[in-house]
Amino acid sequence: MPDYTLYYWSVPFRGQFVRAVLAWAGKDWREAGDGEIEKLMTAPVETMPVPFMGPPLLIDHADDFAIAEMPAIVLYLGETLDLMPATAPLRALTMKVVNDANDVIDEITLQGGQSMWTDAKWREFVPRLRKWMSFWEETGRRHGLTCEAGFLLGGEAPGIADVVTATLWTTMADRFSEIAAIFDETAPATSALVRRISDLPALAGLAEKARKDYGDAYCGGQIEAALRKVAGG
Numbered sequence: 167m168p169d170y171t172l173y174y175w176s177v178p179f180r181g182q183f184v185r186a187v188l189a190w191a192g193k194d195w196r197e198a199g200d201g202e203i204e205k206l207m208t209a210p211v212e213t214m215p216v217p218f219m220g221p222p223l224l225i226d227h228a229d230d231f232a233i234a235e236m237p238a239i240v241l242y243l244g245e246t247l248d249l250m251p252a253t254a255p256l257r258a259l260t261m262k263v264v265n266d267a268n269d270v271i272d273e274i275t276l277q278g279g280q281s282m283w284t285d286a287k288w289r290e291f292v293p294r295l296r297k298w299m300s301f302w303e304e305t306g307r308r309h310g311l312t313c314e315a316g317f318l319l320g321g322e323a324p325g326i327a328d329v330v331t332a333t334l335w336t337t338m339a340d341r342f343s344e345i346a347a348i349f350d351e352t353a354p355a356t357s358a359l360v361r362r363i364s365d366l367p368a369l370a371g372l373a374e375k376a377r378k379d380y381g382d383a384y385c386g387g388q389i390e391a392a393l394r395k396v397a398g399g
């Protein structure tokens with residue numbers, strides 16, 4: 167049996183960050199699937215492996231430990247699999263990038279579809295999206311990232327910040343042509359970085375599996391359909 171069970175819907179979206187860290191670390195995991203997730207979400211809180219509102223939720227069977235909230239899961243994997251940077255500032259920056267990524271996907275889906283995109287709303291949002299993208303470009307610039315080489319937080323090898331960055335932007339850009347164009351123009355060095363990182367075998371294999379398992383799906387539901395209309399399918 168694999169070491170981990172991941173509870174996340176059959177779409178990439180927020181769960182893909184956890185899948186990417188697991189894949190990058192060379193770990194196997196079982197996907198619980200939509201039915202089990204629904205069952206767990208509606209179970210009494212006292213019986214949940216960890217109190218949670220919505221997935222992702224990860225169970226580490228070897229440690230008999232369960233954790234929810236995407237950044238907390240990534241931190242747990244980073245700590246236990248020895249993937250976090252060596253210094254406190256770089257560890258804090260790593261988690262800042264993970265939390266920024268979580269904020270971006272909330273904003274791109276209007277907080278999980280609480281309202282729907284219209285052309286006007288999207289046009290109004292694009293400067294803010296560019297501002298988000300520029301955070302990655304500026305963070306990379308401050309750590310020596312160029313279009314040709316380097317990593318988001320410097321160093322000699324990719325870290326969790328790079329894996330999460332690549333997952334955030336390639337998953338989105340590969341599915342929404344307008345976002346891809348804005349990203350290439352606004353954040354060229356980050357765009358080059360995410361292509362380099364996504365080409366690493368573990369992440370390339372995961373992206374291929376997502377295509378096979380989920381097709382073109384990004385976050386699913388009506389909000390994905392609305393996003394496709396404004397941001398290109």
Ligand SMILES: N[C@@H](CCC(=O)N[C@@H](CS)C(=O)NCC(=O)O)C(=O)O
Nearest residue numbers: 180219220221222234235236237268
């Ligand atoms: N802050 C949580 C958000 C969790 C969340 O919103 N999960 C979504 C899927 S991405 C869900 O299915 N939520 C169901 C619900 O909140 O009822 C995290 O970062 O993990």
